[in-house]
Amino acid sequence: MVDYYHDHVSLDVPLSEPLLQKRKTKSLKRQWNQLSKCQKTVICTLSAMVFLIILYIVTYEPESAVISIHVSSNENGKDILKNIRNDPRDVEPNFNEIVHENQVLEEPAGADMDNEVNKNQVLLSPKVELKFTGPATTRQQAVLKAFRHAWRGYKKFAWGHDHLKPITESYNDWFGLGLTIVDSLDTIFIMGLKEEYSEAKDWVDKHLHFEVNRDVNLFEVTIRVLGGLLSIYHFSKDDIFLEKATDLADRLLPCFESESGIPFSDINLFTRKAHAPKWSPDSSTSEVTTIQLEFRDLSRVTGDTKYELAVEKVSRLVHKLEKKDGLVPIFINANTGQFRSYSTITLGARGDSYYEYLLKQWLQTGKTLNYLKEDYLAAIEGIEKHLAKRTVPNGFLFVGELLNGGKDFKPKMDHLTCYLPGTLALGVQNGLPKKHMKLAEELLTTCYQTYAQQPTFLAPEITYFNIQGESSNDMFVKSNDAHNLLRPEFIESLWYMYQFTGNATYQDWGWRIFQGFENYTKVTNGYTSIGNVKSVNNVRPKDMMESFFLSETLKYLYLLFSDNPKLLDLEKYVINSEAHPLPIDMV
Numbered sequence: 001m002v003d004y005y006h007d008h009v010s011l012d013v014p015l016s017e018p019l020l021q022k023r024k025t026k027s028l029k030r031q032w033n034q035l036s037k038c039q040k041t042v043i044c045t046l047s048a049m050v051f052l053i054i055l056y057i058v059t060y061e062p063e064s065a066v067i068s069i070h071v072s073s074n075e076n077g078k079d080i081l082k083n084i085r086n087d088p089r090d091v092e093p094n095f096n097e098i099v100h101e102n103q104v105l106e107e108p109a110g111a112d113m114d115n116e117v118n119k120n121q122v123l124l125s126p127k128v129e130l131k132f133t134g135p136a137t138t139r140q141q142a143v144l145k146a147f148r149h150a151w152r153g154y155k156k157f158a159w160g161h162d163h164l165k166p167i168t169e170s171y172n173d174w175f176g177l178g179l180t181i182v183d184s185l186d187t188i189f190i191m192g193l194k195e196e197y198s199e200a201k202d203w204v205d206k207h208l209h210f211e212v213n214r215d216v217n218l219f220e221v222t223i224r225v226l227g228g229l230l231s232i233y234h235f236s237k238d239d240i241f242l243e244k245a246t247d248l249a250d251r252l253l254p255c256f257e258s259e260s261g262i263p264f265s266d267i268n269l270f271t272r273k274a275h276a277p278k279w280s281p282d283s284s285t286s287e288v289t290t291i292q293l294e295f296r297d298l299s300r301v302t303g304d305t306k307y308e309l310a311v312e313k314v315s316r317l318v319h320k321l322e323k324k325d326g327l328v329p330i331f332i333n334a335n336t337g338q339f340r341s342y343s344t345i346t347l348g349a350r351g352d353s354y355y356e357y358l359l360k361q362w363l364q365t366g367k368t369l370n371y372l373k374e375d376y377l378a379a380i381e382g383i384e385k386h387l388a389k390r391t392v393p394n395g396f397l398f399v400g401e402l403l404n405g406g407k408d409f410k411p412k413m414d415h416l417t418c419y420l421p422g423t424l425a426l427g428v429q430n431g432l433p434k435k436h437m438k439l440a441e442e443l444l445t446t447c448y449q450t451y452a453q454q455p456t457f458l459a460p461e462i463t464y465f466n467i468q469g470e471s472s473n474d475m476f477v478k479s480n481d482a483h484n485l486l487r488p489e490f491i492e493s494l495w496y497m498y499q500f501t502g503n504a505t506y507q508d509w510g511w512r513i514f515q516g517f518e519n520y521t522k523v524t525n526g527y528t529s530i531g532n533v534k535s536v537n538n539v540r541p542k543d544m545m546e547s548f549f550l551s552e553t554l555k556y557l558y559l560l561f562s563d564n565p566k567l568l569d570l571e572k573y574v575i576n577s578e579a580h581p582l583p584i585d586m587v
């Protein structure tokens, strides 16, 4: 271009790229040299920071909600946890599909599955897929509505306490461990209740701790709290539940430091001092034998065998004791390791779940601990021989009790015994004698009658049976035994039986009983135990909603009313005494 306005002519010639670059570099260099030392330091620092930030962004990988398990040592469960698990706490659990990692079995040479637990053996939880998609039937919807009603009352008047007292709009603290929340978590998960899950988890995270200076019962806390935490850990894979479970189990372990290895029944979680119950020198047989599924599962997930070793020792000690055709007295001494002679033999209170856990431990361990199966089979023979009798009027089969060292028969059956048909069916499904199914069906019918014969359609706590033919009634209920605590055992059995037979009558029976609960135990702020099932006009509300109503009764009803038989797959899960599912070993 030509400049006509100046005394000279300037000509702009476009420079070539390399030439331009050279000039720019030269001028940059000149500018840099003109900077002060301080200016140069600031520029260098800023550049280094920008470089580091870019490097971090490029190499960052987000954490996954699926947990990778690689175990190299089992010295200390906590260390293992720290090392092997990601922290999925901020990740929303997937209620529709949760994938658990593969089971890892590191078995040293010579380990025998039917012998003592090998200290070096690390057996971790199997891969399990779950699909919980919320209620699919109108009956399930009704149960879900009942759960929400109970939860709302608990939340409003008893949040963080053990149990709701719905009539007085207050609470009860038995152990001070927020039992209803912990016990309900897996039911909430199965029902797909996201809001309730999030508030319950939040409470566990922030408020559940075990520095509690009070005595708790080993069995109750194990089945409700340890079992509840482990079950929801398996479902959600959220480490917070496992951390709490491990802390709790460590505090419970001193119970096993007795002379015999049979645990004391109670322990102070803060001082960790264990002792026999205040009212007796002995522990209850069902209690010391109904903690094994939970402690063993904790060993599976942490890789630390100390929990399983403690409880397995108990099973083996009880296995060696003399029994009456497989039947056990209901008291055992932690110091001597012996049964209390002449104590009652029953499938009800203090005896019940001994028999249940024989079968379930065998299942949990992939049918490898055969001494448990043998004890179970012997016990069922013993029941048939000594305890199973028929009423005279209509021949209903029931399971009574033996008193005075097995000398006297008492035609009395606790509602607790109604878990037995379900357990028998579970055994048959797993290859045990088919004749057990006949026993299961007959007992189920009798249990149903304990409900159906009451005007409330709710069973009493205890029923007596007519074996002398003194009247035309098959069963009768004493006033003191006429209460209903919202217990789950019969519903539990209905669910197992429906699972294995597909007989929809069992669903219909469950529905009628659910109506009984709706009609006579539902109150404005939840559900309440009642004192009298014998009169629809005078049920005498007892003002107590036990955590097992949400953990067990409503869970089993919800499962019973599902048309999907694999909603909770019994080939993959074994369910503890408080209805908390735990994975079965894949061997």
Ligand code: DMJ
Residues within 6 Å of the ligand: 353, 416, 487, 488, 489, 548, 552, 577, 578, 579
């Ligand atoms: C629950 O705590 C458990 O099912 C236990 O094994 C027996 N008693 C209650 C329910 O009735």
